[in-house]
Amino acid sequence: MQSAHDAGIATTTVTAFPTVLFAGDASVLVEIKAVAADYPLRGRLKTATEANGAQSNARAPDPGNLYLDARALAALETRVGSEVEIGNAKLRIAGILTEDPEGAGSFLTLAPRALLRDVDVAQLGLLGPASRAFHRVLLAGDTRAVEAWADAVRPQLQGQRLTLARDAEQQLAEVGRQTRAFFGLSALAVLWLAALAIALTARRYTEARREVVAQLRCFGLSRRRILLQMGATLGLFGLPAILAGIALGYGLQAVIALGVGSILVETLPQPGPQAAALGALVGVLAYLSFTFPALSRLAATPPSSLLRQGEDKMGAREWLAYPAALGVLTLAVWLLTGEGQLGLIALAGMSALALALGGVMWVLLKLLRKRVPGRSFVLRQALRQFASRPGTTLLSSVSLALALAAVLLLGVVAGDLVRQWRLGLSTDTPNRFLLNIQPEQVEPLRQQFAQLGIVDPQFFPFAVGRLVAINGQPASAARYPDPRAARFLDGNLNLSWSDALPEANRLTSGQWWSAGDEVSIAENWATIFNLGVGDRITISIGDRQIEARVANVRSVDWDSFRVNFFLLYKPATVAGLESTWVTSVRTGAEQARQLGPLLRAYPNVTLIDVDALLTRILGIVDAVIRSLSAIFWCALAAAACVLVAALAVSAGARRFESALWRSLGASRKTLQRTQWIELGSVGAMGGGFGGLAALATGWALAERVFQIDYAPPWWLALAGAALGAGLSLLAGWLVLRGVTSAPPADALRAGAA
Amino acid sequence: MTVATAAVIDASDISKQVMTAAGELSVLESIDVHLAAGESLAIVGESGSGKTTLLSLLAGLDAPSSGRIALFGNELTGLDEDGRAALRLGRVGFVFQAFHLLPSFTALENVAAPLELAGSDNALSRARAALERVGLGHRLDHLPRQLSGGEQQRVALARAFAIGPRLAVRRRADRQSRPAHRPAGCRSVVRDQPRQRYQPDIGDP
Numbered sequence: 001m002q003s004a005h006d007a008g009i010a011t012t013t014v015t016a017f018p019t020v021l022f023a024g025d026a027s028v029l030v031e032i033k034a035v036a037a038d039y040p041l042r043g044r045l046k047t048a049t050e051a052n053g054a055q056s057n058a059r060a061p062d063p064g065n066l067y068l069d070a071r072a073l074a075a076l077e078t079r080v081g082s083e084v085e086i087g088n089a090k091l092r093i094a095g096i097l098t099e100d101p102e103g104a105g106s107f108l109t110l111a112p113r114a115l116l117r118d119v120d121v122a123q124l125g126l127l128g129p130a131s132r133a134f135h136r137v138l139l140a141g142d143t144r145a146v147e148a149w150a151d152a153v154r155p156q157l158q159g160q161r162l163t164l165a166r167d168a169e170q171q172l173a174e175v176g177r178q179t180r181a182f183f184g185l186s187a188l189a190v191l192w193l194a195a196l197a198i199a200l201t202a203r204r205y206t207e208a209r210r211e212v213v214a215q216l217r218c219f220g221l222s223r224r225r226i227l228l229q230m231g232a233t234l235g236l237f238g239l240p241a242i243l244a245g246i247a248l249g250y251g252l253q254a255v256i257a258l259g260v261g262s263i264l265v266e267t268l269p270q271p272g273p274q275a276a277a278l279g280a281l282v283g284v285l286a287y288l289s290f291t292f293p294a295l296s297r298l299a300a301t302p303p304s305s306l307l308r309q310g311e312d313k314m315g316a317r318e319w320l321a322y323p324a325a326l327g328v329l330t331l332a333v334w335l336l337t338g339e340g341q342l343g344l345i346a347l348a349g350m351s352a353l354a355l356a357l358g359g360v361m362w363v364l365l366k367l368l369r370k371r372v373p374g375r376s377f378v379l380r381q382a383l384r385q386f387a388s389r390p391g392t393t394l395l396s397s398v399s400l401a402l403a404l405a406a407v408l409l410l411g412v413v414a415g416d417l418v419r420q421w422r423l424g425l426s427t428d429t430p431n432r433f434l435l436n437i438q439p440e441q442v443e444p445l446r447q448q449f450a451q452l453g454i455v456d457p458q459f460f461p462f463a464v465g466r467l468v469a470i471n472g473q474p475a476s477a478a479r480y481p482d483p484r485a486a487r488f489l490d491g492n493l494n495l496s497w498s499d500a501l502p503e504a505n506r507l508t509s510g511q512w513w514s515a516g517d518e519v520s521i522a523e524n525w526a527t528i529f530n531l532g533v534g535d536r537i538t539i540s541i542g543d544r545q546i547e548a549r550v551a552n553v554r555s556v557d558w559d560s561f562r563v564n565f566f567l568l569y570k571p572a573t574v575a576g577l578e579s580t581w582v583t584s585v586r587t588g589a590e591q592a593r594q595l596g597p598l599l600r601a602y603p604n605v606t607l608i609d610v611d612a613l614l615t616r617i618l619g620i621v622d623a624v625i626r627s628l629s630a631i632f633w634c635a636l637a638a639a640a641c642v643l644v645a646a647l648a649v650s651a652g653a654r655r656f657e658s659a660l661w662r663s664l665g666a667s668r669k670t671l672q673r674t675q676w677i678e679l680g681s682v683g684a685m686g687g688g689f690g691g692l693a694a695l696a697t698g699w700a701l702a703e704r705v706f707q708i709d710y711a712p713p714w715w716l717a718l719a720g721a722a723l724g725a726g727l728s729l730l731a732g733w734l735v736l737r738g739v740t741s742a743p744p745a746d747a748l749r750a751g752a753a
Numbered sequence: 754m755t756v757a758t759a760a761v762i763d764a765s766d767i768s769k770q771v772m773t774a775a776g777e778l779s780v781l782e783s784i785d786v787h788l789a790a791g792e793s794l795a796i797v798g799e800s801g802s803g804k805t806t807l808l809s810l811l812a813g814l815d816a817p818s819s820g821r822i823a824l825f826g827n828e829l830t831g832l833d834e835d836g837r838a839a840l841r842l843g844r845v846g847f848v849f850q851a852f853h854l855l856p857s858f859t860a861l862e863n864v865a866a867p868l869e870l871a872g873s874d875n876a877l878s879r880a881r882a883a884l885e886r887v888g889l890g891h892r893l894d895h896l897p898r899q900l901s902g903g904e905q906q907r908v909a910l911a912r913a914f915a916i917g918p919r920l921a922v923r924r925r926a927d928r929q930s931r932p933a934h935r936p937a938g939c940r941s942v943v944r945d946q947p948r949q950r951y952q953p954d955i956g957d958p
Contacts, residue, residue, distance in 0.1 A: 381866075385857075656853075657855055662838055665839065665870055743834070744814045747853055
């Protein structure tokens with residue numbers, strides 16, 4: 001620090017550690033941040049006097065005072081101006097902490113925060129030897145001076161971490177990138193579906209104008225003029241749609257902000273004008289690239305088509321134009337958002353899913369076409385109609401399937417998985433962790449637990465060291481490809497020692513203790529550092545260096561919520577080491593209530609309420625799911641647009657076919673029922689497959705990620721089918737209403753010269 | 754209501770007016786038509802003289818503004834479109850000017866369609882037989898767009914006659930309507946119909 005001062009750099013220190021605050025009977029676990037009077041060096045602290053009240057700039061609290069964030073205040077059911085107990089002292093709440101320059105992006109901070117002065121910490125008696133606390137030195141100065149100082153200091157660092165502003169920005173950027181990528185991917189899916197709807201609509205529009213264009217070309221109008229004229233007309237339709245889309249985007253942002261507002265401490269920022277510009281750009285690009293193929297073909301309609309009316313089939317050029325347009329759109333999203341790799345992976349993944357679903361459906365349609373089941377005319381005819389338009393049937397069904405799969409996966413399966421995982425934690429799974437227990441407190445605590453009816457909790461000594469060498473070679477992150485290695489090498493390593501193999505641990509190789517200095521390592525840790533029985537590792541704790549032979553490798557059930565360690569030493573190997581103790585216990589509601597007052601006698605002990613922690617994590621997961629759901633509902637709306645467009649394309653042909661059927665003697669009711677069954681089948685097939693895809697993904701997640709015995713809700717496939725059928729019928733009602741009432745005399749007149 | 758005569762079509766004093774932008778237009782006025790089993794009737798006239806309108810009325814596809822029409826002895830007046838459809842079902846065969854095959858159905862499915870609609874048990878085998886009779890036994894699974902114009906016409910004929918209609922209605926374009934132009938397949942169909950079942954073929958040349 002002296003060298004920093006010499007270089008003209010301002011410094012201040014911060015100590016952070018978790019502890020429990022009390023106000024009356026209420027208690028809350030907080031992350032304490034003890035700061036000096038000159039905190040912060042950069043930026044401003046902001047506080048308020050009541051929740052959601054006006055903020056004002058503030059200095060570091062005076063000794064005897066503290067700032068609490070709104071969550072802690074709510075948990076303690078207290079207000080600004082009253083006192084809270086912390087350790088041996090009482091401090092006055094001087095304000096609600098609303099902004100802390102060091103705590104930017106506090107979205108994932110699990111515990112609420114309390115800011116108090118460093119001079120109070122000693123008085124509180126919260127920190128003893130080997131207590132867990134993070135000490136940070138913050139530096140502020142001229143960028144070049146700071147970087148020069150950092151370069152000089154870096155080689156001397158031992159276990160400390162040096163974070164420059166740009167590193168922090170990189171970390172934040174990484175979190176931001178991943179989040180953005182996830183949302184970007186979902187938005188891309190919506191965009192693809194919307195593009196499909198645009199392509200279908202453009203095709204319908206141009207098909208209806210084919211004869212007019214042929215005539216115009218007969219009269220001598222150039223292709224270019226026709227292209228310009230038709231393009232302008234289509235543009236008139238597109239512009240309001242793009243504007244409406246942008247407005248909808250802003251509206252949705254507001255809805256999402258409402259949905260997650262209670263979870264995020266800060267409010268979501270309002271989208272700026274660049275969001276509108278991006279929306280407009282992507283909208284125009286999607287519109288142009290997906291209307292152009294149909295438009296260019298329309299302009300190329302040969303005048304001779306007036307004489308020889310044939311079916312207007314898509315040529316190879318047009319078939320190629322659509323994937324090309326999709327590529328252009330994806331590329332644009334890549335360039336605009338920097339999510340190209342993800343876009344390509346998503347494109348490949350979704351195409352694969354679409355192809356797989358499409359393939360299965362195609363085989364189904366072929367089989368159906370070969371042998372239409374049932375004796376009822378209506379059913380046979382409906383299924384035949386359904387199978388006889390494979391193009392639009394597949395487009396509609398696959399779009400519906402993809403969108404419904406996403407919606408059902410997030411809406412039902414995700415929540416279900418998380419709930420089942422939580423339920424799957426057995427009833428004796430510990431739900432309270434106690435950290436920072438001093439050695440002399442272990443026995444009294446054990447006795448008091450026994451009085452509360454908490455039976456025989458396992459206490460473990462707990463020390464923090466640093467991995468310095470493996471097999472005599474200095475440990476360096478560069479030697480291990482696994483990115484987790486750097487985390488273990490840069491940071492502190494939690495370790496313990498024990499005579500017996502702890503619960504939820506199982507030896508996979510080697511023997512439990514034999515002769516010499518020995519250590520037991522967890523299986524995943526062994527994988528990261530490529531270690532096995534017989535290897536030697538050296539750790540440094542304080543001024544001691546301890547080298548030990550790997551005696552065995554353990555598989556650890558991390559989901560057991562028991563205290564577990566990557567490194568477990570033979571007690572003799574680490575004899576004389578200073579430590580605190582930790583334990584985990586399972587408490588019922590009544591025991592949990594009594595635990596609070598009991599722990600007041602142990603102000604240094606940190607109680608972590610796993611239930612509350614899980615609830616908080618699940619709350620965040622829930623908020624993310626809810627915001628994503630909003631996007632996937634958009635995907636469903638886009639799929640519905642595809643459905644409507646596909647039906648609109650066939651509306652003319654359907655009207656004529658209805659007239660024909662009616663001339664042959666079919667009643668309107670018969671035709672309506674046929675149409676309902678046909679549309680219902682298209683939707684049910686898409687929705688059913690969507691439901692199955694969601695179930696399959698859920699099952700894979702359960703197997704691979706959650707590792708739980710998941711009972712898939714099979715009704716989801718039926719629900720998907722019903723939802724798909726409902727949507728399809730609704731689209732049919734919108735587009736095909738009245739088609740079955742086409743007067744039969746039309747059939748006689750049609751084609752009359 | 755059933756009329757006393759065994760006439761296939763019995764129309765008297767039928768008129769048809771339609772509303773246009775310029776006001777009411779009288780297309781047909783006071784027409785009488787009587788057609789018995791075994792008779793043929795050709796409606797000939799200038800373009801715009803109301804041939805198609807009259808044909809629509811006589812075949813029960815449309816309702817007259819005034820007058821009465823009986824089809825197979827059944828009064829059409831007062832029947833709605835579904836009622837008239839039930840009367841046509843399995844009894845009236847149509848050959849449209851542009852053939853009007855269902856584009857997404859194969860030749861076999863097109864011919865089987867009215868048979869299935871009428872509840873025939875062996876619709877597909879009857880349709881197959883009808884197509885073989887017009888020389889298209891090898892084109893059963895082809896879609897209309899895969900057939901030539903002549904083949905499409907033969908499928909349309911097979912569809913009209915496969916149901917064994919009591920009344921065959923055919924609308925022809927002005928130029929291709931001479932009886933001598935009737936395709937061979939069509940003649941053979943007409944000849945193959947059992948005499949007692951084959952009923953008048955009316956047209957609109």
